[in-house]
Amino acid sequence: INYGLKKTVYDTEVGMKYGGQPLWHHIECFVQLRSELGWFESGDCVPGFKGLKKDDQNTVLKLLPAIDAGSACNIKKVKIEPGVKIEEEIMNRQIENQSKRLFKFRDLVVNQMHKKDIIYLLEYNNQKPANGDSERMLNQLADMLTFGSLLPCPQCNSCEILFSKSGYLCNGQLTEWTKCSNILKDPERKPCKVPKTLKEKYAFLSEIRNKTEHRIVKYNPPSIAFVSNNTNGKMENEPTKPKVKRETPPLYNLKFAYVGPKEAENNLKTKLSKLGGEIISKLSENIIAVFSSKHEVQNMGSRMKKAKELGIHIIPIDYVDLVESNPTNAINYISSTTLCDWGTDPNSRIVQEEANTKKSKSIYTKSVAKSMTLKIKDGSAVDPESGLQDVAHVYLDKNCKYSVVLGLADIQRNKNSYYKLQLLESDSKNKRK
Ligand SMILES: [Zn+2]
Ligand SMILES: [Zn+2]
Incomplete structure (x- = not known):
């Protein structure tokens, strides 16, 4: 038919x-x-x-x-299945309709508006103009004209929230060191307001509706077939599917240890493996943190002593629940939930791991030898970058190590930058470098 x-x-x-x-x-x-x-x-x-x-x-x-x-x-x-397809068809049509209106505005803006007026209109509606690429700012304005202006990010209060394939991505800072990266599927909006002067200058701005609309976000998680194709390197088999990067779990490849009663360990192992991490019984410098309790820290058994020697943070079991609810902060939670008064920056522990797996090299990514043994002396490691690990140790003054790491982790963008400052003392003479 x-x-x-x-x-x-x-x-x-x-x-x-x-x-x-x-x-x-x-x-x-x-x-x-x-x-x-x-x-x-x-x-x-x-x-x-x-x-x-x-x-x-x-x-x-x-x-x-x-x-x-x-x-x-x-x-x-x-x-059964055909019904799902029809719902999808309806949704596709709505998305098509929305983007038609969005691109109409975008074209009008491109053809008529001056950049300073674009910025003025965005700021008039309390939107922080997207920096960098001017395309981003055009998309931001077209989105605002079509659907309404966005209210500040509920997590960081930033007003720079931009549409992306999987939702509205916040570009604000959570702290001085951490990007927000909040993704909002249905952000709150206010109707877009246009100042009189701009309405007189650009006629189409009078057409802006005094109401908000939900912008449909269609995000297709990769199908199993797609993921397996992808790992075989055959991307071109499914040209219609968006090329979604398979997301790695928040604790992917991270090794933890556990000190405490045996009964609690299995449950922890299961939860942890869902997040990509694993429990290793041997304590070594590869361990990013040790699960335990305040009680065990006070007891200071032999394994706890070893963890202290290696400068590994002790974290509570419910760390896994925190990570589950807010995966982007996984690494920061190690320092913020720590139960002990020692511990080197956990970021510095994963930097080496990531650098090893990184294949592409840029001038900003230093290459690190495939396997790197950190020499431990008095409980802290001399950074091998210094080339002094065989002849010097980290200066120790009244149990205070002169070693500090300033880390900036941006998991969303797979970036991890850090500065490491150490005061080294020569092993033989008292020559300081
Ligand atoms: Zn049909
Ligand atoms: Zn935010």
């Missing part, structure tokens, strides 16, 4: 706003959806039925017998 059925629907988002939206369905799809669309008459009541060929009329009658609304639930059970 090479024809479709049209049904005007009022219950979609677009339909509600514009008083009905015509949607076409294949006859098979229509049959699956008829109860939802509210069509209970028999096939010969379909508008245009008389104009069909005899064969087609019979097919329509066979596929669309009259039903009463009460038995409509039986029909619903038939709807």
Whole structure:
């Protein structure tokens, strides 16, 4: 059958706003959806039925017998996969409609508006103009004109929130050292306001609606088939799917240790493995943190002593729950939940790991030898970058180590920068470097 059925629907988002939206369905799809669309008459009541060929009329009658609304639930059970496809079809159409309006505004802005007016209009609506690429600022303004202005990020209060494929990405700073990277699927908005002077200058700005609209975000997580294709290096097999980078779990490849009663360990192992981390029994400098309790820290058993010697943080079991609820802060939580008064910066422990796996080299990424043994003397390691690890140790004054790491971790962008400052004392003479 090479024809479709049209049904005007009022219950979609677009339909509600514009008083009905015509949607076409294949006859098979229509049959699956008829109860939802509210069509209970028999096939010969379909508008245009008389104009069909005899064969087609019979097919329509066979596929669309009259039903009463009460038995409509039986029909619903038939709807399995095709129904999902139709919902997707409807969503695609809404997205298409939204981007049509967005690009109309974007074109008008590109062709008519001066940059200083673009910035003025954004700031007038309390939006921080996106810096860098001017395309980003154009997208930001077009989004604001189409859907309304965005309220500040609830996590960091930043007003630089930009649309991306998976949602609205906050570009603010959580702390001086950490990017916010909050992703909002449905950010709060205010209607966009246009100052009078700009309305007089640019006629199209008078068309801006005094209301907000939800921008549909369609994010397709990679299918299993796609991921396996991807790992085989055959990306071109699925050209229609967005090329989504497979996300690594927050504690991917990180090794932890555990000190405490055996009973609690298995539960912890399970939770941890879901986040990508693992428990190693041997305490070594590869361990990023040790799960334990305040009680064990006070007891100071032999394994606890060893952890202290290696400068490894002791963290509570519920660290895993924190990471689960806020994965981007995984590494920072180690320092903030620590139960002990020792511990080197956990960021400096993963830097080496990441550098090893990094294949592309830029001048900003220093290459690090594949395996690196840190020499431990008096509980702290001399950074091998100094080349002095064989002849010097970190200066120690009344149990205070002269070694400090300033770290800036941006997990979203897979960046981890740090400065390491150490005061080294020669092993042989008292020559300081
Ligand atoms: Zn269809
Ligand atoms: Zn934020």
